[in-house]
Amino acid sequence: MSKPQTSQLSPARLNTSGRTFEADFSELIQRDAAEDEQVNGAVLEILAAVRERGDEALLDYTRKFDRRQPDSMADLEISAPQIQSAIAQITEEQSEALNIAAARIRAYHEYQKQQSWQFQEADGTVLGQRISALQRVGIYVPGGKASYPSSVLMNAIPARVAGVEEIIMTVPAPGDVLNPLVLAAAELAGVSQIVTVGGAQAIAALTYGTETIRRVDKIVGPGNRYVAAAKKAVFGQVGLDMVAGPSEILIISDAGTNPDWIAMDLFSQAEHDEEAQAILISPDGDFLDRVLASMEALLPTMERQDIIRAAIQGRGALIKVKNLEEAVALANRIAPEHLQLAVDQAEELSHQIHHAGAIFVGRHTPEALGDYCAGSNHVLPTSTTARFSSPLGVYDFQKRTSVIHCSPAGAATLAKTASVLARSESLTGHARSAEYRLLD
Numbered sequence: 357m358s359k360p361q362t363s364q365l366s367p368a369r370l371n372t373s374g375r376t377f378e379a380d381f382s383e384l385i386q387r388d389a390a391e392d393e394q395v396n397g398a399v400l401e402i403l404a405a406v407r408e409r410g411d412e413a414l415l416d417y418t419r420k421f422d423r424r425q426p427d428s429m430a431d432l433e434i435s436a437p438q439i440q441s442a443i444a445q446i447t448e449e450q451s452e453a454l455n456i457a458a459a460r461i462r463a464y465h466e467y468q469k470q471q472s473w474q475f476q477e478a479d480g481t482v483l484g485q486r487i488s489a490l491q492r493v494g495i496y497v498p499g500g501k502a503s504y505p506s507s508v509l510m511n512a513i514p515a516r517v518a519g520v521e522e523i524i525m526t527v528p529a530p531g532d533v534l535n536p537l538v539l540a541a542a543e544l545a546g547v548s549q550i551v552t553v554g555g556a557q558a559i560a561a562l563t564y565g566t567e568t569i570r571r572v573d574k575i576v577g578p579g580n581r582y583v584a585a586a587k588k589a590v591f592g593q594v595g596l597d598m599v600a601g602p603s604e605i606l607i608i609s610d611a612g613t614n615p616d617w618i619a620m621d622l623f624s625q626a627e628h629d630e631e632a633q634a635i636l637i638s639p640d641g642d643f644l645d646r647v648l649a650s651m652e653a654l655l656p657t658m659e660r661q662d663i664i665r666a667a668i669q670g671r672g673a674l675i676k677v678k679n680l681e682e683a684v685a686l687a688n689r690i691a692p693e694h695l696q697l698a699v700d701q702a703e704e705l706s707h708q709i710h711h712a713g714a715i716f717v718g719r720h721t722p723e724a725l726g727d728y729c730a731g732s733n734h735v736l737p738t739s740t741t742a743r744f745s746s747p748l749g750v751y752d753f754q755k756r757t758s759v760i761h762c763s764p765a766g767a768a769t770l771a772k773t774a775s776v777l778a779r780s781e782s783l784t785g786h787a788r789s790a791e792y793r794l795l796d
Contacts, residue, residue, distance in 0.1 A: 365652050365665065367634075367672035369644075372682055384635075384673050385690055385740070392581065399556045399585040406560035411567045417557040423531045429568040434550035439543050442536035450537060457729040458509050458544050464731030465514045468750035474759060481766030484759040489519030490595075492570060493753060494562035495547070496577035497538060499528040499554055505541035506727060510734050510748065511577050512545035518753035523547045524572060526562065528554025555579075556586035563590040576748060578735065597748050601739040602631040602671075605723055606692035606712075608683045608705070609636065611643040613698040613719050619650035621696060624724045626667035627660040633671040635690070637683045644674045684708045691742040694723045713742045767793040 370380050405413040411429045418424050418432060426432050443451075474484025495511040498504055512523050525542055527534065529552040542550055551569055553561065559579075565571030574595030575587065587599050605625035609618055622634040638644050651668070655661050677683045680699060687695060691711035699705060702718045709715055713736030716723050727734045735748035762770065771790040778786035 365648065365655060365668050365672075367648070367668050367674050369674050369676075371641075371676040372678060372686075373676075381675075381686070381689075384671070392585070395581055395585050396589075399582055399589060402556040402582075403560045403563075403586060403589060406557050406566065407564045410561075410565075414553050414557055414561055414566060414568075417555065418553055421530075421555060422528055424529070429551075432552045433568065434539060434552065439539050439550075442534075442539035443543065445536040446540050451540070453729075454505065454509070454537065454541055454544055457506065458513060458541075460729055460731035461509050461513045461733075462517060465517045465733070465750050468514070469517065470751060470754055470756075477766060479765040479769065480763030481770075482759070482761040486757040486759050488755050488757065489521070490515075490573045490753050490755065491520070492522040492524065492572045493520050494524045494526065494572040494575045494577075496554075496558060496562075496575060496579050496583060497525060497527040498577075498579055499530065499534065499538070499552075503527075503535035503538050505535065505537040506734065507577060508538055508541035508547070509545050512542065512547050514733065514748060514750045515576075515753045516546045518750045520753050522549075522570070524549045524551070524562065524569060526551050526553050526558035526569075528552065528558070530554075554583075556582045559583060559586035559590060563594045574753070576735065576752065597735060597752055598737055598741065598745055600735075600737075602633065603628040604633045604635075604693040604738055605696065606635045606637065606687055606690055606694070607696040607698060608680065608687060609638050609643070609647075609696075609698035610680070610700065611638070611640040612700060615643065615646040615650040616654065617719070617722070618647050618698065619654050621698075621722050621724075622647075622651065622668070622672070623654070623658060623664050624722065624727075625694065626664040626672065627658065628663075628667075630663055630666035630670065632667040634668060635673045635675065635692075637675045637677055637686060639677050639679050639683065641676045644676060648674060680705060687712070691737075691740040693736045693738045693742065694726070696721070696723055711740075711742045713737045713745075713747055762793075764793075764795065768795040 368384060370377060415426055418426055470487045472485060472487045474482055476482050493515050497507050515523055525547045527538060534552060559575060561569040562572045562575050576597035578600045584599050587596050603625045605622060607618055607621055618636060622636060626632050626634045636647060655664060658664055688710050693713040695709060695712040696716040697705050698719045706715050706717050714726055714732060716726060726732055733747045733749060737745035771793045774790035775787045
């Protein structure tokens, strides 16, 4: 795996024809599976403290980590007047953009709603499935390196569409600074309560409940490594959407796309985090060179160029393949969070993709549109978990309950089968329970 040393950017350069390609590719896509013991130890301590001391622990950790000195939890809760003040601060253009995005996200997710169903058998037995919404959910919204009003919309709107009654939002506000668009988005999306706490302590509060924050049924939303570790630790005590890793983008492109477009598309995810991954695959080696030249030319214009550089240097890659079939095979192995297909016949190629969080089809469909306003959800599986996981959706906020209503005749018929199977498992209590329903 070669890395040029002469340029200001040096993503890995791989070629499927190279002798060491398999080893280099495996190294590229492999996440470090070793647990960060220091992070885990700190997180477990925080979880225990919040569980035992509730609001008092939340106040202590906010003073310690967020450069704030709240006197009570009232200083951390966002009031209705504060929300209205925040809404008054945003521009008309920002308000319009939030409303357009919210409407599109809501319309998309309406299609995901599931309905209860049942059927009746000839003997009168009724079988079915009842769909019901979760009662209370928590959404975690990052507020450290960047704040994301789009994440508020993406997490809260599907919950509301599903019929969730109460949405509690936690968002850190380091130095008492909070983006007014985050509060405006929360109001627009129907958030019930906003508390400005972050990190593992917020996950603990949502999981166990405190005097101020009620215990929730499920927690959704991305966060830093402490948030991720906390979510792993509380899984089973509360429902989770997923434990997301750093952002990822994989682009498959031929030489027909403007290299500046592709360079900026790669930057769009690299700017999230130093550990983000941006990969470009192409059958045209000259095109890869042109994209790298565009990246180097455009990097000095980026506000977050230091983060982008670190991400590209650390986990970025340009991969030369023999053909698009080979590119698709690699994409399915990577199972990326975001996959762009900037090629001719992109629609046809998309049907060969088995594993991706979201597929952006065609040269005019950059991933950034999906992050904000296309309508699909931007909370997506990362770290190859797209092999078995799905984007956040309405279905994450609904439960399915089986319903069985046997008629006397139906119970008698089923009892015979249940009795035989139960006795074969030596579970005579089951068998006799069924046999009581046999008709004389």
